[in-house]
Amino acid sequence: MEVDEETDYKKERESEKEEEERESEEEEEPEEELESDDYVENVVLYGGFSYDQVREHFNDWSSCEEEMDEDEDKFMEWDTGEEEEEEEEEEEMENIILNLITKTGGCSPVTASERVAELIKLNVSTDAVKKFIARKFCDFLNSFRDFGHEQQIKTINSSNKSSLEIDYKQIRSFSSDIAGFLVCAPKVVLAVMEQVARKLFADHTTCRNRNQDVYVRISELPLSFYNRITRLSDSSNLYTMVRTGGVVAGLSYHLSIEFWKYMYHCDECKEKFGPYQNSYIKRILYCPCCESLGTVKVKQGKPFYQNYQAVTLKEDRETADHGIVIMLNDHIDLAKPGDNIEVIGVLNDFFVYRTVEANNVKLLSSENKVTEDDLEKIDKLSKDPNIGKLIIKSLATSICGHEDVKTALALAMFSGQLNSVGKLHRRGDVNVLLIGYPSTVKSQILEYVKRTGQRFVHTTGKGFFEVGLIGAVRDGRIPILQAGPLVWADMGICFIDDFENMSEQDSGNIDEALEQQTISKSWNGGVKTMDARCSVVAAANPSGERYDSFKSFYEQVKLNKSTISHFDIICIMKDEVNPELVHGEKYNAADPEIIPGDLLQKYITFAKMHVSPHLKAENFQELEQLYPELRNGELLRKAARDHLITERRHLEAVRRMSEAHAKMHLRSDVIKEDVEMAIEVMLNTCLLCG
Known part of the structure; x- marks a missing residue:
């Protein structure tokens, strides 16, 4: 006081x-009233408040990121007082924590129960606790040798960034009390930490024009704090720090919301609570310290506006459950649809949904980890001269035949090299189109193959509800840009069943996704471009009961010619009547010559990460000779009957398939064998489709 x-x-x-x-x-x-045990007793008994009343005005989903007024600044005077005053404040803080531990059965704040958590939330708003947190966090930041914060501060200053990343495990090892306060009342604690960080940065700043906003980002929060943010998520962790993650399914415009900054002041005991900021000011009737009725008044400040972005997060690609993450400050536009992210933030309540106000966001990679034992097995497999045939044999082992289809799918999983020079984009992913009657096991083959792909999305021609295949802008009070399955499958494989059933809107816009591997949408007064760098494996049914070799190809497939031209391989799966195939040989899943699914998945991951084959000069000459032969030879007349005119893009398809076949053998260069194999696949599955 x-x-x-x-x-x-x-x-x-x-x-x-x-x-x-x-x-x-x-x-x-x-x-005496402030330092007596009666104060702590009032805290333990919630000052006569019910649980809901305490949570109502001490657990606001608010932050304290703006500059504080004179009343708020007094807890920051920890470095200007005398040593005796500092010692008294330390003793007062220790007494508060000691009484908390005594009243709750000996539990420390960092391992507290729900009741202890509520006590921590109540006490953290007092000036004594704020001073304690500020001094402790300052000592923590000054521990340069132990935690390396000096170099991080210099790096942030030189690059004019605004995020200071703090390891939660380091905070816990330095002070378990601060860690407990941070988890139970992150809003208030982070506000104090950021005030300390701004002051410390001002002392280290060498550039006068650097951004003065400093945000403390918490990292390495244990997995025990993981929480789902769906409609049915647990509400016991509301307003605490949590950890979650998933795939970005959609994002909103840059929005702005009005906040009011205010503090509570008791006329009876002169105690102050806050500062708080919210979209509206809440009224409290009782003082939680002296239990006086009608003595608490609100000291209202000026309104300010906070920019934010709402991100829709799906925790599972195969389910419809989703949650909302609120991005603030430098996190706006950090992620785009299709990105896999991990979020550490504050779990809030938004009507029937749970929202997380992001404190730290990290982009994750979906690649599988390859161990040293796996590397030995991969190296052994690559030395097998028949590794290509072995990989094809290991796909869909319970389905007999269809070697050409399995070969095409294997090439799609490995794919070629992405060649981009400036704004010129030359895709490396192999696209495959399967045409056949429903009884020709198209969907079953896709189901088997998707278990081997490192990142996959399985959908139908109609796509996802309301967004289709390529995505859509959902109009409403807050427009949301929602991504489709092609964006979700970025850097992976997208399996599309019943491809002929896609909507007219998707049919007119899917060419960009298949060739340029991007999706453009009118968004926020401009054009938003989303990446769709994936191999597309589509399955479509012919218009008749069976595929008729004596009819034109386009008469039996309800797809645009331009769309079909973007597929590198077209496989016709005919429903032939052959008694010899009824009792044909089938592979056994336990066959020693078959690569296990998990090892094959890691083999593909390793090949796509570390192998970058390129065509040699002599192979370019072979491709140059192939093109006039296809245009003028007997193959052209066969293709013309089916209206599959040979184009120059077929040479690009041969290049991609040659590089994919070289990746199967983990070769750094494309050899003649790879080119010949690619030409054979193209002739058998695309030109000779009759």
């Missing part, structure tokens, strides 16, 4: 009771 407030309080007490003899006792009474 400040000296001016104590003097005013004494005068009011003297005028009311008119007893000059008790003046000295009344001068000491407020200080």
Whole structure:
């Protein structure tokens, strides 16, 4: 309590009771009231409040990121006071924590139960606790040698960034009390930490023009704090720090919301609570310290506006459950649809949904980890001269035949090299189109193959509800840009069943996704471009009961010619009647010559990460000779009957398939064998489709 407030309080007490003899006792009474065990008892009993009342005005989903007024600044004066005052504040803080531990059965705040968590939230808003947190966090940041914060501060200053990343495990090892306060009341604690960080950065700043906003980002939060943010998520962790993650399914415009900054002031005991900021000001009837009725008033500040972006997060690619993450400050536009992210933030309540206000966001890679034992197995497999045939044999082992289809799918899983020079984009992913009657096991083959792909999305021609295949802008009070399955499958494989059933809107826009591997949408007054760098494996049914070799190809397939031209391989799966195939040989899943699914998945991952084959000069000459032969030879007349005219893009398809076949053998260069194999696949599956 400040000296001016104590003097005013004494005068009011003297005028009311008119007893000059008790003046000295009344001068000491407020200080004793604040330091006595009665204060802690009032805290433990919630000051006569119910659980809901306490949570209502101490657990606001608010932050304290703006500059504080004079009343708020007093807890930041930890470095200007005398040593005796600092020691008294340390003792006062230790007594508060000790009483908390005593009242809750000996549990420390960092391992506290729900009841202890509520006590921590109640106490963290007091000035004494804020001073304690500020001093402890300053000591933590000054521990340069132990945690390396000096170099991080210099790097942030030189690059004019605004995020200071703090390891939660380091905070816990430095002070378990601060760690407990941070988890139970992250809003208030982060506000204090950021005030300390701004002051510390100002002392280290060498550039006058650097951004003065500093945000403390918490990292390495244990997995025990993981929480789902769907409609049915657990509400016991509301307003605490949590960890979650998933795939970005959609994002909103840059939005702005009005906040009010305010503090509570009790006229009876002179206690102050806050600062708080929210979209509206809440009223409280009782003082939680002295239990006085109607003595708590609101000191209202100026309104300000906070920019934010709402991100829709799906925790599973195969389910419809989703949650909302609120991005603030430098996290806006950090992620795009299809990205896999991990979020550490504060779990809030938004009507029937749970939202997480992001404190730290990291982009994750979906690649599988390859161990040293796996590397030995991969190296052994690559030395097998028949590794290509072995990989094809290991796909869909329970389905007999269809070697050409399995070969095409194997090439799609490995794919070629992405060649981009400036704005010129030359895709490396192999696209495959399967045409056949429903009884020709198209969907079953896709189901088997998707278990081997490192990142996959399985959908139908109609795509996802309301967004189709390529995505859509959902109009409403807050427009949301939602991604389709082609964006979700970025850097992976997208399996599309019943491809002929896609909507007219998707049919007119899918060419960009198949060739340029991007999806453009009108968004926020401009054009938003999303990446769709994936191999597309589509399955479509012919218009008749069976595929008729004597009819034109386009008469039997309800797809645009331009769309079909973007597929590198077209496989016709005919429903032939052959008695010899009824009792044909089938592979056994336990066959020693078959590569296990998990090892094959890691083999593909390793090949795509570390192998970059390129065509040699002599192979270019072979491709140059192939093109006029296809245009003028007997193959052209066969293709013309089916209206599959040979184009120059077929040479690009041969290049991609040659590089994919070289990746199967982990070769750094494309050899003649790879080119010949690619030409054979193209002739058998695309040109000779009759």
